[in-house]
Amino acid sequence: MAGAVREQILIVDDHAGVCETLSMMIEQLGHQPLVVHSGEEAVEMIALGGLGLVVTDLRLPDMDGIEVLRRSREMSPEIPVILLTGYPTVDQAVQAMRLGACEFLTKPFKMEILERVITRALEEHRLVHENHQLAAKANRLAVIQRLNAKLNRRVRELTSLNRISEEITExxxxxxxxxxxxxxxxxxxxxxxxxxxxxxxxxxxxxxxxxxxxxxxxxxxxxxxxxxxxxxxxxxxxxxxxxxxxxxxxxxxxxxxxxxxxxxxxxxxxxxxxxxxxxxxxxxxxxxxxxxxxxxxxxxxxxxxxxxxxxxxxxESLHLNLVDTLRSLVSTLEAKDPYTKEHSKRVTQVAMMIGREMGLPETDIESIEFAAILHDVGKIGVRDSILLKTGRLTSAEFEVIKTHPVIGESIVEPLNLIQAERDIIRSHHERVDGTGYPDGLRGDEIPLLARIVAVADAHDAMTTTRPYRRAMGQAYALSEFKRTRGVHYDPDVIDALHRTLRAEADDRLAVM
Ligand SMILES: [Fe+2]
CATH class of the missing domain: 3.30.450.40 (GAF domain)
Structure with a gap:
């Protein structure tokens, strides 16, 4: 296996003959010999890296082999070093082994012994190297696994935190x-x-x-x-x-x-x-x-x-505050004009009565109760000179009045009302024949609650005194509704109003 990889082996000896013999033997083993003749050159080569083994004579012209060994161990502790000497001393041998030389051979030696030593040193070097690599790999793997587990935990936690946020916000x-x-x-x-x-x-x-x-x-x-x-x-x-x-x-x-x-x-x-x-x-x-x-x-x-x-x-408190503010704005607005005082309150009551008579679900009745009181809130945006005018309105002035449903809708926007409630504010002046405003909707296109408030609104207008005329009374209102039933107003809503008024009248008679 050792021969499978061609290693670079550094020969350090000032004796040309020794170098040549060693080079030949190393080539025969399938490795590449590199020859230098001094300790300094040897140290430079070791510093460059890439060596598989160093074979050095103990006696060199500039320094001894022990110094080469010491410097080699400092720079690349994994490279095996073999020391050769013709004049061995026990001290040198002990020092060499202490410094980590892998072999201390005495010249002359048999070539096959050196071959065995080199092969073994290279094999050991390979194993040490592989071991290092494996350890590094295992270490990296362990680090990666730790990081992965941490990452997974964090992702799980973030996913859960995210879910908490979403579900709670919703x-x-x-x-x-x-x-x-x-x-x-x-x-x-x-x-x-x-x-x-x-x-x-x-x-x-x-x-x-x-x-x-x-x-x-x-x-x-x-x-x-x-x-x-x-x-x-x-x-x-x-x-x-x-x-x-x-x-x-x-x-x-x-x-x-x-x-x-x-x-x-x-x-x-x-x-x-x-x-x-x-x-x-x-x-x-x-x-x-x-x-x-x-x-x-x-x-x-x-x-x-x-x-x-x-x-x-x-x-909730902001919402309630805002609703309260708008309601008081509407009543302030209506109080400015003696003719429209409490108008929205009465419209709301009549619209709720009609809704109940028509058998609407309680949620719709609540919507009427909440939004009908604000149906004319957009009039806040109309000048008093037009709003409180006692004479007939010019067509230009009437155009200004006609903006109030749209202004109203934008005023209540921050309240996040449900659609049916917004419809009451925007569409309470639509007429079933399409002649109303602001959208000219026809028949069923007009949302039901808006059709109900339209009738309640018209009923209140006819039964209360206005600047340009006195109250026309219940009988007049009913006859007027007969005429406009199916033209301006939803026939089912008119019928429901009739029934509630009749029931009220009956109650009054019963009391008398
Ligand atoms: Fe209105």
Missing amino acids: AEDNATLFDRVVELAVDLTGAQRVSLMLVTPDGRSLTVRSAHGLSEPLQRQIEIPVGEGVAGSVAQSLAPLHVTRGSALSTSPSRLQIYHSPSFISVPLAISGEVLGVLNLSEKHGGEDFTSEEFHLITSLAAKAAMKIENNALY
């Missing part, structure tokens, strides 16, 4: 959010028992708001005073708790009994140091311990959930 209301948090905790850790507890309004105890692996009656039954038990202490201290079999020894037995589980996690949901609740996980699938990776994930989950709860509360 949860629109708190009830959905609580269920989602529990589901995520189960999915991420394999916990068989998870409970999300919130602090009661009086701040004294924790009750279960969503859970997995706990029966409904048990969920309702549980009420833990803040400061007591595992969840109660976590709520009070705001310190997340991760108990494993090892750490369980230091935890009081009473705490463990609560969970019947050797390993559990209990983390607080808190915003700026204020506790909102606690998320508890126990009974991991297979009876294993929760890992620190899982603990980390659950801590992030709780932090995200707490933030979302705060956001929801903020959004």
Whole structure:
């Protein structure tokens, strides 16, 4: 095997005859001899690298072979060095071996002995070299495996964190959010028992708001005073708790009994140091311990959930504030004009009555209640000189008035209303024959709730006194609706209005 690779072998000797003999022998062995005659030259060649073996005489013109050996060991410790000498001393032999020479041969020697020594030295060198390479490779592999495992863990963690973020962001209301948090905790850790507890309004105890692996009656039954038990202490201290079999020894037995589980996690949901609740996980699938990776994930989950709860509360109050502001704007606007005072309120009441009479689902009635009050909110954008004008409007002025549904729609945009509610604001001046505004929609193209508000709006206009005329009364309104039924207004909506008015009149008669 040694002959399979052609190695470069450096011969260091100032005796030409010796060099020649050695060169021939080395060539016969299938290797390449390189000859130098001094120690300095030898050191230079060794420094260049690429040698498989150095064979040096002990006595050289500029330095001795021991020095060549020493410098060679310093530069390339893996290259074997054979020392030759005609005048050996025990001291030199000992020194040479100490420095790591692989052989110390005394001249004259038999060629076959030198052949054997060279072959063995080369073989040893090859093995050492291979060993080094293998070790380096194994080392690299171990490093790669470690890095890979770390990378995989990180990817898994990031994927989970990402999922936490997405699912939590998507949860629109708190009830959905609580269920989602529990589901995520189960999915991420394999916990068989998870409970999300919130602090009661009086701040004294924790009750279960969503859970997995706990029966409904048990969920309702549980009420833990803040400061007591595992969840109660976590709520009070705001310190997340991760108990494993090892750490369980230091935890009081009473705490463990609560969970019947050797390993559990209990983390607080808190915003700026204020506790909102606690998320508890126990009974991991297979009876294993929760890992620190899982603990980390659950801590992030709780932090995200707490933030979302705060956001929801903020959004809700902002939303309510904005709605309140718009409503008061509408009533201020209507109060400026004695003729339209409370107009939107009455339109809303009549539209809700029509909706109920038509058997619409309660969600639609709620939409009417919410949006009809704002149907004319766009009039905020119309100048008072036009809005409060007592005489007839010019056609140019009327064009300005006609912009109010579109302005209204853009005003309520930040409220994120559902489509049916936006439709009421944008389309309450459409007419079924297509002569309305702003889009000239016809018949069923006009959203139903907008068709209802259109009738309620017209009814209020006719039954209240306006600057240019006195109230025309219920009878006039009904006859007018008969004329415009199916032309301006949806016949089904008109019929429903008739029925409700008749029922009201009957009620009044009954009272009299
Ligand atoms: Fe209007």
